[in-house]
Amino acid sequence: MDGEKLEYKGEEALKELERLTSNAGEIQEEILKRILEQNRDTEYLNKYIDDWSAKIVSKFKKNVPVITYKEIRPYIVRIANGEGSSLITGHPITEFSGTSEGEPKLMPSIAEDHDRRTFLYNLITPLINQYVMGLDEGKAMYLYFVKAESSTPCGLPVRTVLTSYYRSRHFQHRPHDIFNDFTSPNATILCYDSNQSMYCQLLAGILHRRKVIRLGAVFASALLRAISFLERHWRDFCLDIRAGKLGAAIDDPECRYAMSDVLDRPYPDLADEIEQICCETTSWKGIICRLWPNAKFIEAVVTGSMSQYVPALRYYSDEKVPLICTMYASSECYLGVNLRPLCDHSEVCFTLLPNMGYFEFIAIPTGENGMFSVEEEKDEIKLVELVNVKLGCYYELVVTTFSGLNRYRIGDVLQVTGFEKKAPSFRFICRRNVVLSIDNDKTSEEDLHRSITVATKKLLEPRHTFLLEYTSYADTSSVPGHYVIYWEINGTPHPDAQLLKECCIAVEEGLDYVYRRCRTNDKSVGPLEIRIVKKGTFEKLMDLFIAQAGASINQYKTPRCVKSQAALNLLNANVTASYFSPRDPAWTA
Incomplete structure (x- = not known):
């Protein structure tokens, strides 16, 4: 990371964190200078800075505009087609990270981005270790998964930011010290077959059940999918444990080889234990505590749309194990950490680390009732620097990165909750304009409206049936969760069932790339449901x-x-019929 030390551990990591938060303003100015010096020869910045001899920071702040993906996309397309990285950054772009919103936006990534991500990951355990004792006494059962990859026309990889990190040397060759002793072999994490990956990782966690002292996944939704998977497959786990080898259903050779070191012989007593735990009751309340009795906490993202999964996680953990949310990151930039990881999920806030990138903020006005509005700005956008945000106020985050994003609007709405030394802490409120989300999908009001409009014009209106009104919600009462859309339509009787099922799939195929991937490839979102409600x-x-x-x-x-x-009670009380998508929507990697 430009000569900066990466491997901060223990007390040294906490001292570095104190230095960063105590000098946030000065570090932010230095980071911006370094970004500009590194990228001074780029085509993009030279559009706005014509003289690099002096005052480049003030010129940047005065002349470089705030942008969305629409403005940077032409440069991204040119690089993806084979032009040089120097269009936007002074270092070679090694890959693109696909975002989790809309058609895949390609975020540029350079080699040293992994250094910054590793720096942030290395802070997490020392932070937790201040509050939870004995982290050196066992293993971590973290369920990590990779996504399908593609490439640009010139051959640059396109991956999710987490897939990129798990495939990097930083993760693959991480020091196997007491804080990196994972139950999952690397090969099981890197398996692209999500079912085989889940099976092997859960089986490895069960084999080490007495040694697991912390468990988790990136998102809370993934943990619930794991519990659902366990309900369906625990008998298979018992068979494999009793036999001392994987069943034929796991045919990935690397997974089989890696698991042979974990499942190295029959464990009949363990198989008996698991069988007794999983079949002794019809309720799986507290199943996490029963299967992993020494777990000290569960780690996952439980903010934003993931907060809807907290009640279910508490049910399965019997509320005995704390839920910890440790870090704040995006495809564009890794951002900050939760300095008080044992706080309640409703109080989670993140302190932005000033060495991760350069951060600015667009103030979001609030009304007399204290509620904020995210309507598009009518006046010139005025930016607020990191150390100048105000307590209690709402802001949209804008980032400038080493990899070539300049004053880029991520779309996250944050509220200032306090200050750690000179560095502000923020509560994540929402993603701007997102109305529905189950897993990695983030569906905007515009996307939802467009897909419904196209479906109804194509299928209903030719039959003289019209959509009068609609609304929606994300139903997470089962795993996987799914979108529910309430339709009030004119005319009686209702269109036949087959037509409304066709409407379901037509709406799904009108939704964005990430939604369709979650439905078809990841299976992390269930079939869309249309519920017809009574007139009025x-x-x-x-x-x-x-x-x-x-x-x-x-x-x-x-x-x-x-x-x-x-509102949901009212809508559901007036439902006359319900229809689900009959198949997966079309999707290609």
Whole structure:
């Protein structure tokens, strides 16, 4: 990382963290200078800075505009087609990271980005170790997965940022000290078959059940998928453990070879234990504690859309094991850490580390009721520097990175919750304009509206049936979760069942790339459901919201996603029929 030390451990890591937070303003200015010096010969920056002899920081702040992906995309396309990285960055672009929103946005990545990610990961264990004792006494059962990869026309890899990290030397050749002793062999993490990967990783965790002192996954949703997988396959696990070898269903050669070191002989007593635990009751309440009795905490992202999974996780852990959310990261940039990891999930906040990139913020106004609005700006955008944000205020995050993003709007809405020395801490509020999310999918109101409009024009209107109103919600009551769309349509009787199933799949195929990947390849999102409601239901919904908010009819707009339990109760009480997508939507890697 430009000569900076990476391998901070223990007390040394905490001292470095104190230095970063104590000098956040100065470090931010130095980071910006380094980014500009590294990228001074790029075509993009030279559009806005015509003289690099002096005051380049002030010129950057005055002249370089705030952008979205739309503005940087032409440069990305040119690089993807074979032009040089110097269009946007002074270091060679080694790969692109695909984002988790919309059609795949390609975020440029350079080799030293892995250094910064490793730096942040190395802070996590020392932070947790301040609050949880005995982390050196056992193993970590972390369920990590890779996604399908592709390449640009010129051959640069396109991967998710986590797939990239797991494939890197930083992860593959990490020091196997007491804090990196994972139950999952690397080969099982790198297996592209998600079912075989899940099977092997869970089996390895069960084989080490008495040694597991911490467990987790990147997202809370992945842990619930693991519990659901375990419910379906625990008998197979018992057979393999009793036999001392993997069954024929696992045919990935690298997985089989790696697991032969873990499942090295029959363990009949362990098979008996697992069988007794899994079949002794019809309720799986507290199953995590029963299978891994020495677990001290569960680590996963439980903020934003992932907070919907907290009740289920607490049910399966019997509320005895703390849920820890440690870090804040995106495809564009790794950002910060949770300095108080044992806090309640509703109080999780992240301190942005000033050496990760250069951070600025767009202030989001709040009304008299204290609620914020994310309407598009009508006036010139004014940016606030990291150390100048105000307590309690809402902001949209803007990043400048070494890899060539300059004043790029990530789209995350944050609220300032406090300060650690000079570095502010933020609560993640939401992703701008996202209304539905189950796993990695992030569906905007615009995407949802477009897909429904196309489906109804193609399938309903030719049959003289019209959509009067609609709303939606993300149903996570089962695993995997799925989108539910409530439709009020004109005419009786309703269109036949086959037509409405066709509407389901048409809506899905109109949604974005990431949603279709989650449905088809990852199987982390279930089939979309359309629920037909009685005529007049949306008038009742309007009455409910107006009564709750004290607003007028003139102010009311039907919400395109509902989360209020009262609203969901009203909608569900008026459902007359329900239809699911009959197949997976079309998807290609």
